[in-house]
Amino acid sequence: MNPVHHVGLVVMAAVWLGCAVLLARSGVRRGAVLLAAAAVTIGVGVALEGVDGVALAAQLTAGLVLGPLAVLAYPRPGTLSRHVDRAAGALLVLAAGVAAAVPEHAGIVPAAAGVIGLVIVHLWWRFERLTPDGRRPLVWLVIGLGVPAVVAFATSIVVEGTPTTQALTLVALGVPAVCMVVGVRRPDVVDARGIVVEATVVGVTWTACLALYVTVASTLALTTGTDPAVGVQAIVACCCAVAYRPLRRLLHSTVDELLFGRRPDPLAAAARVAGGPLTDPGDVLARIREALVLPYAAIHAAGADVACSGDPTPHVRRFPLDHAEDDLVVGLRPGDLQLSRADAEVLALVARLLGQTRRAEALAAELSQSRAAIRGAVEEERRRLRRELHDGLGPTLAGIAFTVDAVTNLAAGGSEQVAELLRLLRREASRAIDDIRRIVYDIRPPTLDQLGLRGAIAQQAHVLRRADLEIVLQVGPDADELPAAAEVAAYRIVTEALTNAARHTASRTVTVTVTREGDDLQVAVTDDDAGSVDREWVPGIGLTSMQERAEELGGRLLAGPTPSGGRVVALLPLG
Structure with a gap:
């Protein structure tokens, strides 16, 4: 050693x-x-x-x-x-x-x-x-x-x-x-399972092609008694090479089906996804996962998931939605290193549809915000105009009326024609004052500024209360801090609904509920007139005006009979 x-x-x-x-x-x-x-x-x-x-x-x-x-x-x-x-x-x-x-x-x-x-x-x-x-x-x-x-x-x-x-x-x-x-x-x-599947498929395919070549060459040798010529061997090798890709595809699909189940047809999957409504992102993502057998799907926007379905996977593929920086993110199936071309084409098509839907939703949201802003600005301007009429023109007309009264007193015993003209001037001034008060009330009820929404509704309920009618108010503590437009709309709807219940029903109890639900104000007026269940509610001026007031703010109103009596419910956005 x-x-x-x-x-x-x-x-x-x-x-x-x-x-x-x-x-x-x-x-x-x-x-x-x-x-x-x-x-x-x-x-x-x-x-x-x-x-x-x-x-x-x-x-x-x-x-x-x-x-x-x-x-x-x-x-x-x-x-x-x-x-x-x-x-x-x-x-x-x-x-x-x-x-x-x-x-x-x-x-x-x-x-x-x-x-x-x-x-x-x-x-x-x-x-x-x-x-x-x-x-x-x-x-x-x-x-x-x-x-x-x-x-x-x-x-x-x-x-x-x-x-x-x-x-x-x-x-x-x-x-x-x-x-x-x-x-x-x-x-x-990398998904190691995908490497195992690919390596297995490639190895089996190569082995099968080699076995095919050896089998054909051996058969020719046994049949002819001599080894095949080089040209014949080349032809056999070329045939095996041509058969490699179809055989590999067949083996891959077979392994996929054995390990992960049958994959759906991409065209049928696309039709299934695009055939349903696209307004609910969560429902769309669930249909995408179910149609293409994907473990995870999400819409990614501004660094966060807007909606998702399934459990996140470590390996994903992104498809742009052509809207801002939104992406459709899908998780790769277990054992897949990438999506198939057909699946990628289907998801690209769905991504474009989702992008258009997202853009339409964004435009609708902007329109709703603009309408709410305009409505709020209009309501603030009406509040200013009411204040100007009440504090400016109203006192001026009242002063004119008082002056006419003073002149009438001074001209007592004078010409009857002068007295008649002064009385006419007094009546016109009084009519103008009444018109100003009506306009001021129509623009914005003064009780809202004096008593707030809770107090204004209570005052109106006191006016409409009958001997056999009890009005129950359930107004939330945060109902007085509302935008001007929502406050006026809620007051008008409650007033109209109370008036209808007091005049046109045999109710014993009417309940008014005003609550704040997140960014919305919910207004409900219900009565216990069981006889209204069998009567069809025909929209008149009152119901139509309530519907219009709710829709002006981008809200909605539901009115009709219930098993326990009549009901009017309005949902008014506050934003």
């Missing part, structure tokens, strides 16, 4: 000692430590290939102990499987000891088979008990273990023992470490 071999043994011993020290500490990623030890052991085994027994011992230690133990400890042992991990580790060490103890290496193959079976069973056991987030690192681990297995199988079939295959095998042995790191650090960088 030359000095290089001694150095290799010392390095391997030092690595194992260091691993033992690290594994004794808490908080250490045992999988990474064991994997590093396995890599160093394999390297030392390659360097000591000429030493009898040492290379084999290194390979057995790395392949049957350190590597599988790294898999068992990945990503980290948990309380759920701690005892199972320890038992599996003990069995691995026992298998390695059996493989080394059996003479002439006869126990290596059975021990390797047992270790592989034990690792598979252990991974399956953990996979079944982990949450979806905890399973992602294990899927990456399976990918990492599958790559060197496939490479080893392929190189053993095609050509074995060349420097190229040895280098390829060493590179493949480094893939598990990379996949394990990705599984711990960035398990959601």
Whole structure:
């Protein structure tokens, strides 16, 4: 044994000692430590290939102990499987000891088979008990273990023992470490299940095409008794190449259906989504998910979700809605790396429809806000005009009337013609004062400014109260702090409804309810006239005026009989 071999043994011993020290500490990623030890052991085994027994011992230690133990400890042992991990580790060490103890290496193959079976069973056991987030690192681990297995199988079939295959095998042995790191650090960088599905489909398709080529070539050779010519082999290879894409598509759809169920027809899905109403974003997103079998769908605007359906997924695809910066966000199905072209076209079409709907809703909201602002400005202007008429023109006319009275008193006993003219002037001034008062009341009832909405309604109820009629007021404490337009509309609607109930029904009790519901004011007037149930309410001037007052503010009014009596309900926006 030359000095290089001694150095290799010392390095391997030092690595194992260091691993033992690290594994004794808490908080250490045992999988990474064991994997590093396995890599160093394999390297030392390659360097000591000429030493009898040492290379084999290194390979057995790395392949049957350190590597599988790294898999068992990945990503980290948990309380759920701690005892199972320890038992599996003990069995691995026992298998390695059996493989080394059996003479002439006869126990290596059975021990390797047992270790592989034990690792598979252990991974399956953990996979079944982990949450979806905890399973992602294990899927990456399976990918990492599958790559060197496939490479080893392929190189053993095609050509074995060349420097190229040895280098390829060493590179493949480094893939598990990379996949394990990705599984711990960035398990959601790509859907690992999609990689597994794609790799399986590609591998099976290549195998099928190769089997087809071998079958056809062998059949021709058996039939003709000689090997096919190069041209014939080229034609067979071209036919296999042409069959590759359809076969791959067929296999992919079959695997999709087996794993995730039958996918819907994109055109039928588009018709189903576009055929329903698009006004409710939540309902539209639910139809999109149901039609295309998607796990998640949302409308994203201004850095937040306006509406969503389903559970968020780590991998999504965005489709612009052509409205501001809104996007239609959909989650990829489990096992999909991307959406199919047909699904993408359907979602792009739906996104354009949603964009138009969102734009129409935005315009309608702006129109409603503008109308409310205009109505509020008009009501404020009417309040100012009422104040000017009441405080300016009204006193002026009253002063003129008083002056006429004074002149009449001074002219007493004078010309009868002068007295008649003064009386006429007094009547005209009184009529003008009455008109001013009526205009002032029509513009805005003075009682609203004097008593507030609650007091004004109470005063009107007192005026309309009969001996056999009780009016119950239920006005919320925040009903007096309302915009001028909503305040006037609520007062007019309540006044008209009370008047109708007092004059046209046999009610014993009328209940007035005024409450603030968020950004809306709800006004309700109900009576207990059971006889109104059988009578049809024909809209007259009163109902029509109430309807118009509610619609002027962008609200709505419902009026009609109920099993317990008549009811008038108005919902008035305050914004």
